Amino acid sequence: MTEHKFRRTHRFPIINIIISLSLTIISFSQTNPRYNYSVDLTNVRHDRINVILDCRDFGQDQLIYHFPKVVPGTYTKSDFGRFIHKFQAFDQNGNELRCKKEGKNSFIISNASDIQTISYWVSDTWDMFFGHIRILPMEGTNIDDGRNFVINTFAVFGYFDKHVQNPATINFTIPEGFYGVSALHQTPINDRKVRFNAEDYHHLADCPIMFSSPDTVNFKIRNMEVTIGTYNEIPNTPFSSKVYEDIYPSVKAIGAFLDTLPADNYAFIYYLTDARKLGEILNAKYFKVPRAIGFLLTHRIPVGGALEHNNSTFSYSFDVGEGYEDLTMDIVSDISVHEFLHIITPLNLHSQYIDNFNYIEPKMSKHLWLYEGCTEYFAKLVTVKEDLITPKEFLIKKMRRKLIRGEKFPNEKMSFTEMSANVLKLKYKRHYNQVYQRGAVLAMLLDIEIIRLTEGQKTLLDVINELLTKYDKDHPFDEDSFIDEFVSLVHPDLKIFFDKYIEGREDIPYQEILNTVGVDYHKSIEENRPIYPIRENDIKYRRRNMNRTVEITRVKKDDFVGFQKGDIVKYDIFYNYFLDENGNYLPEDSTIAIPVTRNGKEIKLPVTIKYAQKTTENKINIMPEMTAEQRKYFNIWLGINE
Numbered sequence: 001m002t003e004h005k006f007r008r009t010h011r012f013p014i015i016n017i018i019i020s021l022s023l024t025i026i027s028f029s030q031t032n033p034r035y036n037y038s039v040d041l042t043n044v045r046h047d048r049i050n051v052i053l054d055c056r057d058f059g060q061d062q063l064i065y066h067f068p069k070v071v072p073g074t075y076t077k078s079d080f081g082r083f084i085h086k087f088q089a090f091d092q093n094g095n096e097l098r099c100k101k102e103g104k105n106s107f108i109i110s111n112a113s114d115i116q117t118i119s120y121w122v123s124d125t126w127d128m129f130f131g132h133i134r135i136l137p138m139e140g141t142n143i144d145d146g147r148n149f150v151i152n153t154f155a156v157f158g159y160f161d162k163h164v165q166n167p168a169t170i171n172f173t174i175p176e177g178f179y180g181v182s183a184l185h186q187t188p189i190n191d192r193k194v195r196f197n198a199e200d201y202h203h204l205a206d207c208p209i210m211f212s213s214p215d216t217v218n219f220k221i222r223n224m225e226v227t228i229g230t231y232n233e234i235p236n237t238p239f240s241s242k243v244y245e246d247i248y249p250s251v252k253a254i255g256a257f258l259d260t261l262p263a264d265n266y267a268f269i270y271y272l273t274d275a276r277k278l279g280e281i282l283n284a285k286y287f288k289v290p291r292a293i294g295f296l297l298t299h300r301i302p303v304g305g306a307l308e309h310n311n312s313t314f315s316y317s318f319d320v321g322e323g324y325e326d327l328t329m330d331i332v333s334d335i336s337v338h339e340f341l342h343i344i345t346p347l348n349l350h351s352q353y354i355d356n357f358n359y360i361e362p363k364m365s366k367h368l369w370l371y372e373g374c375t376e377y378f379a380k381l382v383t384v385k386e387d388l389i390t391p392k393e394f395l396i397k398k399m400r401r402k403l404i405r406g407e408k409f410p411n412e413k414m415s416f417t418e419m420s421a422n423v424l425k426l427k428y429k430r431h432y433n434q435v436y437q438r439g440a441v442l443a444m445l446l447d448i449e450i451i452r453l454t455e456g457q458k459t460l461l462d463v464i465n466e467l468l469t470k471y472d473k474d475h476p477f478d479e480d481s482f483i484d485e486f487v488s489l490v491h492p493d494l495k496i497f498f499d500k501y502i503e504g505r506e507d508i509p510y511q512e513i514l515n516t517v518g519v520d521y522h523k524s525i526e527e528n529r530p531i532y533p534i535r536e537n538d539i540k541y542r543r544r545n546m547n548r549t550v551e552i553t554r555v556k557k558d559d560f561v562g563f564q565k566g567d568i569v570k571y572d573i574f575y576n577y578f579l580d581e582n583g584n585y586l587p588e589d590s591t592i593a594i595p596v597t598r599n600g601k602e603i604k605l606p607v608t609i610k611y612a613q614k615t616t617e618n619k620i621n622i623m624p625e626m627t628a629e630q631r632k633y634f635n636i637w638l639g640i641n642e
């Protein structure tokens with residue numbers, strides 16, 4: 001963007017302002033022509049839409065029009081040029097100009113000094129099958145004529161070489177009754193035409209747009225206007241008000257969690273695919289796994305996901321139908337909180353590799369521990385800090401699972417920062433998902449180390465809030481010296497943690513670090529403890545509802561619970577009923593009542609807890625007795641006021 005600098009105005013202020021303004025206007029029209037794209041969504045052919053770019057002010061001898069190879073937040077090669085067809089350019093007399101495709105993503109236009117328009121067709125990425133190099137739904141394009149259009153702008157609109165900073169206007173012709181949800185500012189022209197404006201290509205690429213019949217909810221969090229817009233493939237199943245009920249407490253909690261909300265509008269955009277069939281398959285008696293794999297193969301693996309943007313999230317997930325409402329909502333809610341928290345990092349806290357993103361030859365930043373790890377950790381931490389979940393649930397359900405999965409990271413072969421910096425290479429990309437597992441655990445342990453080293457004066461969030469006063473979406477930190485800067489805000493000894501576990505390849509001493517906050521951890525322990533009522537009991541069972549419940553299929557002689565064949569019971573009854581609020585075992589021979597669905601009715605089944613000598617893997621519990629220091633740090637960590 002052109003910067004307005006009024007120098008020497010103290011001497012001739014008015015003249016200077018006039019000169020500066022006229023210079024600005026001239027320079028605008030000369031160096032900053034506007035992209036003027038038009039798309040007619042009522043003209044779909046062969047699952048493709050036509051983009052026309054009026055680019056008469058861009059004329060020069062040779063023009064190169066690029067589509068992104070990689071887009072921010074995906075950490076993978078997308079090569080959007082693969083989905084472009086019939087690329088043509090015309091001069092002001094309507095003559096076609098010579099165009100040549102170079103590589104996968106660029107078009108070179110020759111003798112382009114009199115260029116007037118570019119025209120090309122974009123195909124639907126959701127309906128294409130490319131094995132491992134296919135485009136994930138949350139970064140792709142959906143062209144479902146007359147029903148729904150998902151326009152991930154970077155997949156549809158390109159930019160001229162060295163003109164990534166130019167402003168853009170997009171005019172859409174839309175089917176009757178359609179409505180566009182996006183964080184971009186929109187102006188309705190009439191009931192069939194709508195215009196969106198973007199400051200530059202980065203802004204445009206950062207704002208997905210979804211068109212369909214409207215299903216929206218608007219609300220406000222502090223200074224931020226929030227819109228939820230949904231499309232559900234299952235007809236007549238509105239979703240926005242349901243998702244609002246579910247995410248509002250978390251979004252409000254994040255509002256309270258941050259010193260400032262770094263955006264004044266935000267859009268949650270949800271696409272729900274009809275997965276009722278999957279629900280049926282998972283409850284079936286036979287061939288569940290192959291049939292489920294078959295379903296997923298024909299329904300865009302992976303199951304779902306979302307992509308973060310500065311002012312919006314586009315999320316793709318499954319509506320598994322009746323009996324799975326909780327599951328559908330849990331997935332959507334988890335995704336939403338995570339994506340929304342990305343307004344902290346990387347969106348407002350990132351290195352120069354992400355700032356002014358290079359869509360063609362991006363350099364990957366080594367700080368995924370921060371961008372994804374801290375985000376995922378905060379998504380869980382915010383819910384416990386704001387009392388939406390208990391410390392037991394946070395630690396023993398959410399973080400324990402991440403710890404177990406995180407242990408699969410091959411830290412003897414690569415450090416976390418090495419994986420991040422090389423994530424475009426297959427060898428490293430295979431472990432990308434660890435950002436949500438080990439990455440989140442690393443963030444949790446980093447938080448505890450910060451609390452210990454500052455004697456409770458600071459937490460990870462305090463350090464992040466401090467960094468946010470210096471950096472924002474236009475001011476990146478330095479990729480190489482960031483860890484040193486981070487350490488300097490805490491204590492010199494924090495460097496050891498980075499050296500060993502984030503930049504280094506050492507095993508993480510969970511027990512040692514967790515003990516600081518009064519949490520006990522054992523990778524494997526022999527102990528006298530309650531027998532698990534499902535897994536260690538003398539019964540046979542089969543899993544239902546994606547492991548949420550089990551059906552008892554056979555009761556044998558040593559069953560200690562008192563099950564009957566056909567009973568349906570929640571899989572996590574051990575966690576819910578055999579442990580106290582700190583995750584410690586209830587005493588032997590104590591009697592509890594567990595809910596069981598028997599013959600279609602819910603009953604409370606009395607159970608006497610039996611103990612035996614057993615091995616427990618990855619045991620985590622909050623210490624029943626803590627030292628004063630552990631209690632203090634525990635409370636600071638989880639935001640508990642006593």
Ligand SMILES: [Zn+2]
Binds near residue numbers: 308338342371372375
């Ligand atoms: Zn993320």
